[in-house]
Amino acid sequence: MTVTQSEPEPRTGAQEPASRTGVLTAAQLAEALPGALRKLDPRALLATPVMLVVEVGAVVTTVLSIADPSTLGWFVTVWLWLTVVFGTLAESVAEGRGKAQAASLRALQTETSARRRTPSGDVEDVPSTSLHVGDVVLVAAGERIPGDGEVVQGVASVDESAVTGESAPVIRESGGDRSAVTGGTTVLSDEIVVRITSEPGQSFVDRMIALVEGSERQRTPNEIALNVLLSALTVVFVVVCATLWPIADHNGARQPVLVLVALLVCLIPTTIGALLSAIGIAGMDRLVRRNVLAMSGRAVEAAGDIDVLLLDKTGTITLGNRHATELLPLDGVTPDELSEAALLASLADETPEGRSVVELVRGDGGPSTGSGSVPDVPQGAVLVEFSATTRMSGVDLTGREIRKGAASAVTAWVGHGDPQLDGLVERVASSGGTPLVVAESGRLLGVIHLKDVVKPGMRERFDEMRAMGIRTVMITGDNAITAHAIAEEAGVDDVLAEATPEDKLALIRKEQTGGRLVAMCGDGTNDAPALAQADVGVAMNTGTVAAKEAGNMVDLDSDPTKLIDVVEIGKQLLITRGALTTFSVANDVAKYFAILPAMFVVAFPDLDVLNVMRLSSPESAIVSAVVFNALVIVALIPLALRGVRYTPASAASLLRRNLLIYGVGGLVAPFVGIKLLDLVISLVPGL
Ligand SMILES: Nc1ncnc2c1ncn2[C@@H]1O[C@H](COP(=O)(O)OP(=O)(O)OP(=O)(O)O)[C@@H](O)[C@H]1O
Ligand SMILES: [K+]
Numbered sequence: 191m192t193v194t195q196s197e198p199e200p201r202t203g204a205q206e207p208a209s210r211t212g213v214l215t216a217a218q219l220a221e222a223l224p225g226a227l228r229k230l231d232p233r234a235l236l237a238t239p240v241m242l243v244v245e246v247g248a249v250v251t252t253v254l255s256i257a258d259p260s261t262l263g264w265f266v267t268v269w270l271w272l273t274v275v276f277g278t279l280a281e282s283v284a285e286g287r288g289k290a291q292a293a294s295l296r297a298l299q300t301e302t303s304a305r306r307r308t309p310s311g312d313v314e315d316v317p318s319t320s321l322h323v324g325d326v327v328l329v330a331a332g333e334r335i336p337g338d339g340e341v342v343q344g345v346a347s348v349d350e351s352a353v354t355g356e357s358a359p360v361i362r363e364s365g366g367d368r369s370a371v372t373g374g375t376t377v378l379s380d381e382i383v384v385r386i387t388s389e390p391g392q393s394f395v396d397r398m399i400a401l402v403e404g405s406e407r408q409r410t411p412n413e414i415a416l417n418v419l420l421s422a423l424t425v426v427f428v429v430v431c432a433t434l435w436p437i438a439d440h441n442g443a444r445q446p447v448l449v450l451v452a453l454l455v456c457l458i459p460t461t462i463g464a465l466l467s468a469i470g471i472a473g474m475d476r477l478v479r480r481n482v483l484a485m486s487g488r489a490v491e492a493a494g495d496i497d498v499l500l501l502d503k504t505g506t507i508t509l510g511n512r513h514a515t516e517l518l519p520l521d522g523v524t525p526d527e528l529s530e531a532a533l534l535a536s537l538a539d540e541t542p543e544g545r546s547v548v549e550l551v552r553g554d555g556g557p558s559t560g561s562g563s564v565p566d567v568p569q570g571a572v573l574v575e576f577s578a579t580t581r582m583s584g585v586d587l588t589g590r591e592i593r594k595g596a597a598s599a600v601t602a603w604v605g606h607g608d609p610q611l612d613g614l615v616e617r618v619a620s621s622g623g624t625p626l627v628v629a630e631s632g633r634l635l636g637v638i639h640l641k642d643v644v645k646p647g648m649r650e651r652f653d654e655m656r657a658m659g660i661r662t663v664m665i666t667g668d669n670a671i672t673a674h675a676i677a678e679e680a681g682v683d684d685v686l687a688e689a690t691p692e693d694k695l696a697l698i699r700k701e702q703t704g705g706r707l708v709a710m711c712g713d714g715t716n717d718a719p720a721l722a723q724a725d726v727g728v729a730m731n732t733g734t735v736a737a738k739e740a741g742n743m744v745d746l747d748s749d750p751t752k753l754i755d756v757v758e759i760g761k762q763l764l765i766t767r768g769a770l771t772t773f774s775v776a777n778d779v780a781k782y783f784a785i786l787p788a789m790f791v792v793a794f795p796d797l798d799v800l801n802v803m804r805l806s807s808p809e810s811a812i813v814s815a816v817v818f819n820a821l822v823i824v825a826l827i828p829l830a831l832r833g834v835r836y837t838p839a840s841a842a843s844l845l846r847r848n849l850l851i852y853g854v855g856g857l858v859a860p861f862v863g864i865k866l867l868d869l870v871i872s873l874v875p876g877l
């Protein structure tokens with residue numbers, strides 16, 4: 191697990207494309223070109239009405255130029271087509287950046303043979319592609335896991351490097367919060383039984399491929415709203431140009447349709463129209479680079495404005511391999527009595543905690559990766575499974591009822607407490623451990639000490655979040671003393687202890703009704719409702735299938751502090767879109783003043799006062815403006831892909847800075863650019 195992240199390693203080990211850093215290579219452009227040309231299909235352009243209008247304009251000028259050829263006509267026509275192609279090229283380049291990654295992920299999908307359990311209990315060999323939800327397969331050391339699933343039996347160490355890029359093996363085991371396995375990863379030791387949870391073609395890797403290729407990207411509400419605004423602006427300018435025609439005609443300054451089309455394209459917001467979707471794709475791509483898979487673009491945007499982050503304790507803030515280290519009997523209880531009861535209450539407990547109790551009592555000792563002897567459950571035993579709501583587990587035998595679990599739950603079950611027990615519980619809890627109280631038929635026996643370790647580097651990262659204005663709250667099913675001990679060590683701002691899944695959900699709703707945007711990091715099935723309710727729900731990749739499906743992001747590194755990166759990327763996405771919109775509109779306004787005087791100066795000599803640009807001829811002015819308009823798109827592709835830099839600062843000062851750079855810059859650039867182009871273009875005979 192990587193905890194601190196600076197620049198992440200390329201996951202695939204493939205050569206780092208230069209465009210990641212914002213530089214476009216010729217090879218990349220060449221590779222993206224076929225895709226860009228395919229996107230010229232008007233049906234594909236319907237999604238960006240601004241560019242569709244440019245394409246229609248290009249068709250019109252093409253027809254006019256064929257009917258009545260002129261240098262001006264052909265110049266305008268070629269550059270209008272280039273404008274559309276530059277737009278589709280931006281999107282195509284953005285998509286292309288995920289292609290290498292997609293290719294290496296596809297390699298994971300080669301068909302393998304799976305050992306499937308038949309209803310009669312036999313094992314049959316089937317191709318991995320024919321596995322369906324609910325099938326149960328056996329996977330032994332050295333074998334590839336044939337599909338996404340949940341470990342229902344056993345413990346194994348698994349090499350997930352092909353998916354996560356992390357070479358250290360991870361533990362996958364039944365019962366707990368580390369039960370999900372990903373198809374295509376390899377079991378390194380032991381044997382596990384896996385219940386398949388995804389249909390062919392809908393696996394985690396399939397979704398990753400779709401994500402990195404950008405084919406599954408859905409427009410976010412903000413993006414849709416902006417697109418509508420840009421379309422409305424376009425309609426306004428179509429009307430302006432259409433009415434300009436009769437007015438000019440009436441005043442004896444008849445303008446050819448060709449010129450009006452050129453004017454229209456210069457005025458409508460082509461820059462942002464062309465780059466909008468590339469900005470969105472690049473944002474997703476940056477997340478993937480950080481090993482975060484975002485299933486929803488809305489969540490990425492929301493991440494830019496997060497106020498509160500809620501985190502589960504075990505497996506999120508701590509490493510999560512809670513295991514029993516010590517048995518503490520009450521006075522009058524022999525160590526053997528406590529051991530026996532603890533063992534019986536754990537024999538059928540498939541959670542890692544339960545297995546670790548068995549190991550401790552049996553003296554197996556070894557790490558939880560050991561294959562473990564399967565102990566016998568006494569005849570006639572009725573098992574009481576652990577649930578996050580009861581916070582207890584145990585067994586009913588003839589004449590004996592044994593439970594182990596959270597102190598409050600077990601003392602409530604017994605019907606009374608015990609001062610000595612309180613002392614033991616507090617001792618374990620104040621060290622950050624989880625105390626499990628053991629009781630038998632109304633009698634309290636003692637405490638099991640479950641130990642867990644806080645992941646390294648937490649405190650620094652939580653400090654960083656505080657600086658970004660994000661409040662961190664740990665929510666755990668564990669008792670208040672343990673919770674506070676861990677919270678203290680990890681450096682979170684607030685704690686909610688003894689929380690049931692409903693409490694976690696209620697806390698999120700409460701924060702949300704206060705108008706705050708809430709992020710949640712979790713790994714357990716009991717976190718799933720909260721992950722689904724949160725605006726940004728980040729599931730740990732180590733977690734359960736339910737958690738991964740409920741959230742709208744999965745962190746392959748299972749690092750809760752990754753949220754810092756997610757927030758930065760979200761902010762960067764919003765800032766980039768805002769900056770380029772500002773630039774685009776400012777640019778168009780400036781072009782209006784740059785070329786209108788040139789167009790009408792012949793008919794209205796008074797306009798000459800406005801003709802500050804002193805362009806060489808009306809024709810050259812028009813072509814220069816169209817060429818400038820197209821080149822601006824190309825010039826800004828790298829910025830759209832790389833994103834405007836985000837530095838933690840107040841929203842107001844960021845806005846001021848960006849208005850200055852992109853607003854004023856957008857106003858000035860056309861005057862300089864068009865003037866320079868005019869100097870060159872006026873050399874062309876006929877312009
Ligand atoms: N196998 C088990 N048998 C009995 N009791 C358990 C078992 N596992 C956990 N408990 C008890 O139930 C409590 C809640 O556990 P759970 O794992 O559901 O917590 P949670 O809400 O996921 O929070 P976190 O993951 O942050 O600890 C634990 O603190 C512990 O006291
Ligand atoms: K424009």
Ligand SMILES: [Mg+2]
Pocket residue numbers: 367502503504505713714
């Ligand atoms: Mg949990």
